[in-house]
Each structure stands twice: as C-alpha cells, then as structure tokens.
Amino acid sequence: MEMLVYLIPASLLLGGVGLAAFLWALRNRQFEDPDGDGQRFLSDDWDDRPKP
Amino acid sequence: MSATSISACPACIAAPSAEAMAAARAQKASGLVLSLPTAHCAACISDVERELTRMPGVRSARVNLTLKRVSVEAAPEVTPEAMIARLAGIGYEAHELDPGLLSVTETDRRGRDLLMRLGVAGFAMMNVMLLSVAVWSGAEAATRDLFHWISAAIALPTLVFAGQPFFASAWASLKARRLGMDVPISLALILSSAISLYETFQGGEHAYFDAAVSLCFFLLAGRYLDYRSRAIARSAAEELAALEVPRATRIGPEGESIVPIAELALGDLVRVRPGARMPVDGIVTEGASELDRSLLTGETLPVRVAAGLPVSAGEVNLTGPLTVRVTAAGRDSSLHRMADLVAVAESARNRYTSLADRMARAYSPSVHLLALAAFIGWMVQSGGDIRLAVNVASAVLIITCPCALALAVPAVVTAASGRLFRQGLLIKDGTALERLAEVDTVVFDKTGTLTLGAPRPIDLDRHDATDLSLVAALAAGSAHPLSAALAAALTDRGIAPAPVSGLREVPGEGVEAFLGDRRVRLGRADWTGATPEDMTATYLDAGDGRAPRTFVFADQLRPGAAEAVAALKAAGKRVVLLSGDAETPVARLSKELGIEEWHAGARPEEKAGRVADLTAAGGRVLMVGDGLNDTAALAGAHVSVSPATALDAARVASDIVLLGQDLQPIALAASLAVTARRRIKQNFALSLGYNLVAVPVALLGLATPLIAALAMSASSITVSLNALRLR
Known part of the structure; x- marks a missing residue:
C-alpha cells in the first residue's frame, strides 16, 4: 500500500498534464477550423523555407 | 431544459x-x-x-x-x-x-467556455472514477478514507467551476419563481457533494463524488451539443444575412460614390442601374424603366415606372437606369420596417411548448416531492437519523437527475439537423423539427417558391420561322429578363437572327430596330400597338401591317417542386397554393403540379388570414414562401420554410431555410421530423424506464454509489446511441 504514495500523485500529475494540454489548445484556438487543419498539413507550401 | x-x-x-x-x-x-x-x-x-x-x-x-x-x-x-x-x-x-x-467572437467565446468546463469535468470524472473503482472493489478503513479525501479534493473545485452554467440558470429560474430543469440538477449537485463531504469527515462508507462529477459531465455534454447545433445554424443564418451587403450609389456634388445604405439621408439622390435591387424607398426623378415587384407582391407582370412615381426597397429595376430621391432612410427605412413587421408577426405566433418543456414541467416537481418523501419516510423509519435520511434523499436526487433527459432532445436535434444540413436545409429554431412533425397542411407561395421567378417562353411553336428569327435578333439587344429568356430559348432551337440594323433599347418600352426599311419593335403591348394579355408576355410588331404577335411566358418551375408536392400529398398532407399573382398563371401552375386547392390574387393580409383560418380549423400549417407578402403568413404558421433567395424579412421570419435551389428536401424534412420526434419520445421512455428500475432501489436505501453511477452512465449512453441512429 506504500506504493500509493507515489502512484496517486503520478496519476493525478499525468491527468493534469492532459488537462493543461487541452486548455492550452483551447486558448490557442485550435478547435476553430478542424476541417482546415486536417487539410493544411497536406499542403507543401513553406516546406523548403519558413514563412517570412 | x-x-x-x-x-x-x-x-x-x-x-x-x-x-x-x-x-x-x-x-x-x-x-x-x-x-x-x-x-x-x-x-x-x-x-x-x-x-x-x-x-x-x-x-x-x-x-x-x-x-x-x-x-x-x-x-x-x-x-x-x-x-x-x-x-x-x-x-x-x-x-x-x-x-x-x-458575430464570430461572441458566440465563439461561449462555445469555448462550455468546452473548457466540459474538459475539466471530463478530467475530474476520469480521476474520481479511477479512485472509486478501488473503493467499489473493497478498499477499507484508512485507504478508503484517503481515496474519499482525494476524490473530494478533485470533485469539489470541479463542481464549483464546471457546474456554474447550471447554478446560474437555476438561480435565474428561482428568481422568476419557476422550477426549471436546472433546479433539481443544482440541488442534486450541491446536496450530494455536501453529504459526501460530511461522510468523508465521519469516515463513512459511501461518498457520491463520482456520481456528482459524472452527472455534471454528461449534462455539460448535452448542453454543448445543444449549443453547437444552435451556433452552426446561427452562423449560417448570419452568413445569409451578411451576403447582402447593403450599398447604394449616391450622386453627390462631387460625382457618384458607393456608400452603405445606413449613410443615406432623406433627399439624397441614388442611381439604380438595371438589374439592381432598389436600396431605399423613394421617388423616381429621372429615367424610365420597368420594375419586378414579385418579391413584394408575388405579381410576375413587370410594372412600369417613370419620373414622379414612387418605388420601394426590394423591387428589382429591369431595363433603364433610374435616379431616385430617397424618401425613407435610417430609422424609417424599409429595412427597419421589415424588422418591425417580423417582430409583430413573431409575437403573434402562439407560444409553442416543446416536448422537453412539457417533460420538465411534470418532472421537476415530482423529483423534489420524491426526494422529500424519501427524506421524511426514512426520518420516521429510523427514528430521526438525519444522516441516513439525507443520504437516501440525495441518492434519489442523483438517480432521478435528468442526464438522459437533458441529452435526449439535443442529441436527436443535432443528429437530425446535421442530416438535413447535408441535404441543404438549415434549421434555425430548436423546436422547428418537433413542430414540423405535427404538420398536416402545407401552404405554398407561387412566385419564387414553387417557381424560380425566371420566365421561360411557352408558345414558341405557334409562331412562324420569320417571326422567330426577327425576335431572336431583337431579343439579343436587351438584358431584360424576358428578352434574355427569349434569346436563350431561340438559340437552343438553333434559330438564326434576322439581319437587322440600328438596334436600340428604349428604356421602359422595349427594343427597336430596322429590317431593311421596316421598323420592327419587340416590347410592351401599348408600345407595339397590341392588346395586353392577362399573363407575362411580350409583343412583336413586325411592321408588315399584320397584327402584333404575342409571346407568352410562364415562370420556370423550381427543381424538385413537382416531386416535393407529390411526396407531401402521398404522405397524406393537404397542399394549398396561395399566390398574389393573377388567376391564369396560378391556375396553370396548380394544374401542372396537381394542386387542387389554390387561391390567386391574395394580398399579404389575406395570406396571413387564410393561414390563421386553417389553424383555427384545427390544422397545423407549414408555410413555404419567399416574398415580403408572405412574411406575416410565414410568422403566423405553425412552422415555416423559405428559400435562400428569399427577401431578408421572409428568411428571418421562417424557422427553416432552404439553402439550395431544390425543393425536394422539404418532403424529406417532413418525414425526418416525424422520425426525430419518435426518437425523442423513445429517449424519454428509455430514461423513464431506467428511473422506474433505479428509483425504487434508491427509495429503499439500497442504492450504493456504484449503482447510481451505473444507472446514470448507462441511460445517457443508450440515449445518445439511439439518437445517432438518425444520422
């Protein structure tokens, strides 16, 4: 049962990381254009050099 | 809900x-x-x-x-x-x-807000459930207490944050002295977390943190679905409205400039080119032309205007350029007038109580009574053990809580409107589908609804080849819709234009040219010396001494109109045609479509009156129309549909907008609405069934947190899956 001392914080931490990632994505408007984002990564514009 | x-x-x-x-x-x-x-x-x-x-x-x-x-x-x-x-x-x-x-940003923010609360509730639910599994499988003493404490630490802040939409709405409805669906929800959330916290302090066996958090999660999911289907409909409706950027060409002291209509003032001069829609109400000061008033009155015959005659916003200028002095702008403009008209009509529509509202009305009081009964019953039974009585009462509240009920309607509406959107129908109002399911009478407008408002010549075969080639030459010289239709039809037949010279368009009258030394004219009846017909027609004066020839036009049927009418009739609905147009074209069209019941020459108030009569006679009327003259009837009907080409006011007044040209989706929508309504009722029955099984268990005090969590999740998931069958 001593294991719980490590396991519970670890599981909470992992869950918290997931939640933080979700909130970050939400704030960065990543759910605004799901169709477009799905297509955009197929385009090869700016593959050779970064967008100015 | x-x-x-x-x-x-x-x-x-x-x-x-x-x-x-x-x-x-x-x-x-x-x-x-x-x-x-x-x-x-x-x-x-x-x-x-x-x-x-x-x-x-x-x-x-x-x-x-x-x-x-x-x-x-x-x-x-x-x-x-x-x-x-x-x-x-x-x-x-x-x-x-x-x-x-x-209003992208505003709706956006609310959607993101709901999504964030949903995410937080989902995170908390997963973690609390993990801990609960250990408790359910037999964790004891110190371990159980520790798990309860951790659950409390996760669940309480989550409930405070994620439950806010429910608390706010419950508070609002309590202030209005009503018992909405959100009151029992909030009560269940607060009561169950309070008693669980108390149990945790006492080292008790049962804590309902998991149930409270998953309750919150499922309810938020329902609310988010509901919000999303409404936001999609609204953004599409906004887009339709935003497509018509209202601008006008103003003639100022330093020449012409294009300005927004809102900037026009009384007495300004505005130029309206042929083919454009009148931006304002006004009086013609210069020029002569013909106007298409079909959007306002349903008449297909163009009306002639010249200097000194009034014009109103929404009419289409057909032939010559016009200069118009503005007589109504800003607050008095027709834009404002239309909004007023719709507001009046909307308030006249008798308030429809949705299925969900009717459920909530019966549901909220009975849940409170049930929980109270459980509390009193167990107080008496146990001889005053408050802790036990509150435990049982909060278990009753959690189990009866309307997770499935709150999901039942949004899930079905989302699935159904998604399917209809792919077919080209936009549902603007959440209860429109339910109302559409009740419809037994369908009233159609003619011009612009059953027809496209685009004329096509129907009696070309009556004329000989010389006349036709002469018409082909003359019609090519004008952009008037009748000329354009004639030119297109004759080109299709492969008729070569006659060699004419000196072709010129006389605004408001017609086209004139010379064939050798003969003056030939194609245009209005009085200009070509013909007797006018009671139909849309143009007349050819060939200058050969014979009487002028008449070319008659009929409006082109909208694609799918015949199929939609046939399907609606096959479904046992009464189909009525109400038009502001003259008798001959209306009779012709209703014969073509097989509509037995038709009325011609109906003024706007007559249309609204007839819809009201049908309603008073016990009918549930679906009105399909597009013009300003239909607006009052659209708003007065039980449910209404308008095509995307309709005037702003008509689109605003209707519950459903047809995005494509095709009318056929209307019949599909009517049958899908019946299915959707059946699905909603099934969902209510399903969640009631779960309650019938689980509530006696809770009343007997046998409900463990495990049973509560199982009953709640199982009913929510069944209901969502049932709704998805609609897609």
Missing part, C-alpha cells in the same frame, strides 16, 4: 438595426471577410491564400475551411470587388460578407 430555456431569438440576431450594423462596420474597417462556397481541399487553401497575399496592400489572408470563409487584413484601398475578381480568375467563387453581421 437548455434547448428551450435559453431560447435565442433568431430575429434579434439576424436582423439587427441599421445603426448597429453601421457601428460594427466602422469598427472593423480594415478586416474583410469573403465567403468561399466552393473551397474544399488543401490545395484550395493554399491557392486562395497565395493569390490574396500576392495582391498589393493585403497584409494577411487566412482561410477557415470549416466555415468556408477567408478573412483578410488589408489596407483600405483594397476593395472586396478586386479580391473577388482575383479569386474568380483562379476559379474560386467568392462573395463579400458583411463583417458587422458576423
């Missing part, structure tokens, strides 16, 4: 006042939004963005493929027309949208 309690008013959103629109436009002067209906792929995104950023003055362009729009940041000298031309050059159709009408 949320579907109705936060009921948005579509009229308020889609028809804001002219002042608000002007203010919003001034604010966003540098940002432009174009609609891109044909964009669909990765290449489209890069094509459009590359082409636009290449234009001098454009700072950035970003395509949103989900909304099929591109937002452009540009210097003020870059005009939307130039961008549209540029995009047309690479093969993309684009339309300017009025950014003032697209």
